[in-house]
Amino acid sequence: MAPTVGPALARALVDLGLSPLVDEPMSRHGFWRIGGPADVWVEVPDLASLRAVMALGAPVTVVGNGSNLLVADQGIRGVALRLAGSLRDARLDPQGARVGGGMMNSVLLARLQRAGRGGLASLAGVPGTVGGAVRMNAGTALGEVGAVVREVTVVLPGGAVAVLPAEALGFAYRHATLPPGAVVAEVALTLQDDPEAVAREQAEIDHHLARRKATQPLDQPSCGSVFRNPQGDAAGRLIEAAGLKGASRGGARISDKHANFIVNTGGATAMDTWALVRLARDTVWRRFGVRLEPEVHAVGDWPDGCWPLPEPT
Numbered sequence: 001m002a003p004t005v006g007p008a009l010a011r012a013l014v015d016l017g018l019s020p021l022v023d024e025p026m027s028r029h030g031f032w033r034i035g036g037p038a039d040v041w042v043e044v045p046d047l048a049s050l051r052a053v054m055a056l057g058a059p060v061t062v063v064g065n066g067s068n069l070l071v072a073d074q075g076i077r078g079v080a081l082r083l084a085g086s087l088r089d090a091r092l093d094p095q096g097a098r099v100g101g102g103m104m105n106s107v108l109l110a111r112l113q114r115a116g117r118g119g120l121a122s123l124a125g126v127p128g129t130v131g132g133a134v135r136m137n138a139g140t141a142l143g144e145v146g147a148v149v150r151e152v153t154v155v156l157p158g159g160a161v162a163v164l165p166a167e168a169l170g171f172a173y174r175h176a177t178l179p180p181g182a183v184v185a186e187v188a189l190t191l192q193d194d195p196e197a198v199a200r201e202q203a204e205i206d207h208h209l210a211r212r213k214a215t216q217p218l219d220q221p222s223c224g225s226v227f228r229n230p231q232g233d234a235a236g237r238l239i240e241a242a243g244l245k246g247a248s249r250g251g252a253r254i255s256d257k258h259a260n261f262i263v264n265t266g267g268a269t270a271m272d273t274w275a276l277v278r279l280a281r282d283t284v285w286r287r288f289g290v291r292l293e294p295e296v297h298a299v300g301d302w303p304d305g306c307w308p309l310p311e312p313t
C-alpha cells in the first residue's frame, strides 16, 4: 500500500536517498506566499529519483516555481515535489536544446543570450520553470512556448517514462494536454540561430520587459494574470470596467495597477483570494455577460465546492 501519511511517506523518501521535509509551509514556495503545509516536500535531483518517487503510489503535486499556483489554506496531502539537480540543466545542440523541466525560464534565456541563440522570446518575463511553461503553454504577446516544443519526456504515475511529440500535447491558449499526473522531466526545443533574427528578438524582449514593468505590479506577491483573456478582450479591462480595482478581502486585493492581478498585501489566505476571484467573475458576468475562466491552478486540500468555480451569478 502506498504510504500516504507524512512521516511514513518521509521515511519512504529517505529510503530513496532523498531529504524530505514534513509539514512544509507551501507559503514558502509560491509567488503568492499563500498556502498551508504539504504533508511532505521533497526536491528530486534526477530522472531515476523522480521515477522512484512516482512509483511509491502516493499523491504527487508538482511545483515548478509556484508562479501560477494557488495553494489551499489546508495545504497539500501527499508529496509536493520540485525538480532539482540534473532536472534543472540544459544541453544545447545543433537541433536546439534539451532542457530539464525544473530549469528556470530566466536562466535558460540568459544562457541562450550568451550562446547567441534565440527562439524563446515567448518566455521572457514569465517567472516560472520550463516544465511549468509547457504545462501552461505559457506565453506573452511575443508568442507561446508550445510553438517551439519538439517533444517532451514525462514520468507517469507508477514511474514509467514516455516521450510525447509536440503534436500529442494539443497546445492551445494557456493549455497543454498532458497525461493525468504526468511530470515533465525534459523538453526538447527548437532554437533560432540566425544572428540577425536573434538580435531582432532581443530588442523585442527588451521592449516587452520594459512595458511589463510599467503596467504590472511586479513589486508585490501575485501569480500574474488570474483569469485567461476571453476571446477578443482582456480580463483586466473587464474587471477594471466593473469598478473592481482596489477591491479587497482580508489581505488580498485586486491590483490598482493591473486589474487581472490579485496581490497579497500581507497575510492573505487562499480563501481571501478565492473570494476575490469569485467577486471578479460574478461581477463581470452580471455587468458584461462575459464568463471569465481562471488561469491560475488551484492545488491542495480545498473545501468542497470551491473548484471548479461555481457558476457565475
Ligand SMILES: Cc1cc2nc3c(=O)[nH]c(=O)nc-3n(C[C@H](O)[C@H](O)[C@H](O)COP(=O)(O)OP(=O)(O)OC[C@H]3O[C@@H](n4cnc5c(N)ncnc54)[C@H](O)[C@@H]3O)c2cc1C
Residues within 6 Å of the ligand: 031, 061, 062, 063, 064, 065, 066, 067, 068, 069, 083, 101, 102, 125, 126, 127, 128, 129, 130, 131, 132, 133, 134, 135, 136, 137, 138, 139, 140, 182, 183, 184, 185, 218, 222, 223, 224, 225, 297
Ligand atoms: C509576475 C508574474 C507574471 C506572469 N506573467 C505571465 C505571462 O506573461 N505569461 C504566462 O503565460 N504566464 C505568466 N505568469 C504565470 C506563470 O509564471 C506561468 O504560468 C508559468 O508558466 C508557471 O510556471 P511555474 O514553473 O511557476 O509553474 P507552477 O506555478 O509551479 O505550476 C503551474 C502548473 O504547472 C504544473 N507543473 C509545474 N511544473 C511541472 C512539471 N515539471 N511537470 C508537470 N506539471 C508541472 C503545476 O502542477 C501546476 O499545475 C506570470 C506570473 C507572475 C507571478
